[in-house]
Amino acid sequence: MSTGQEISSRVLTVPNAISLVRLALVPVFAVLIVAGHDVWALVVLAVSGATDWLDGVLARSLNQVSRLGQTLDPLADRLFIFVTLLGLAWREVVxxxxxxxxxxxxxxxxxxxxxxxxxxxxxxxxxxxxxxxxxxxxxxxxxxxxxxxxxxxxxxxxxxxxxxxxxxxxxxxxxxxxxxxxxxxxxxxx
Known part of the structure; x- marks a missing residue:
């Protein structure tokens, strides 16, 4: 992804903190979906989706694009996809x-x-x-x-x-x- 911005090696940034919150929500979501708490699972997915968008916007607007962020963001996406798939397969939805x-x-x-x-x-x-x-x-x-x-x-x-x-x-x-x-x-x- 070429943003035209300098990519820093900073760790402590607002977008990175948001990505870490998204990663912390993965096990919460896993428990909710397996336990059948669908409304709360949907809320966690919605929060994750909104923060996924927000961390990217903030990274670019605050000039806080970082190597760590470029790793954390897709990692959180893949983990949410993986956990959601496993939870939905466990419940025989997919x-x-x-x-x-x-x-x-x-x-x-x-x-x-x-x-x-x-x-x-x-x-x-x-x-x-x-x-x-x-x-x-x-x-x-x-x-x-x-x-x-x-x-x-x-x-x-x-x-x-x-x-x-x-x-x-x-x-x-x-x-x-x-x-x-x-x-x-x-x-x-x-």
Missing amino acids: PVWLVAAILARDLMLAFLVPVLARHGYGTLSVSLVGKAGTFALLYAFPLLLLAEMPGWIGAVAHVVGWAFTWWGVGLYWLAGLQYVAQTRRLAAAG
Whole structure:
């Protein structure tokens, strides 16, 4: 992600504190979703989504873009996706193949880290496609949880939730393949 701003090595920043709060909410959300406290789980997901947006805005507007923040933010996103998927699969709201499809993509990317390190590169910047895929998945999961409600709200949430799920998985994998191609180019250039 090229913001045109200097990336600092500062640790104590407002956006980093917000990202740490998001990380702390992951186990809270896990307990809530497994225990079936859907309303509170949705509240935690909404807070996480809002703070995900807020930390990025603040990082750019306060000139507090940091290497730690560039690691914490996607880590919190992936953990929320992972925990939400496991919780929804545990409750049989989503099929196991969906968990496997998303985990396989993240495992594929994990194998890129040593290749990049061997050639002197750190982690790759998050792409717009990757952000869109993550956004779609983080939008889909609360809807799939809401789809458990009876009546028209549940029915609409089911359709819209699965639409965002399919878009999210497609974009998530497209971004993953773009990261593989980018890694290959960097390795070939090095």
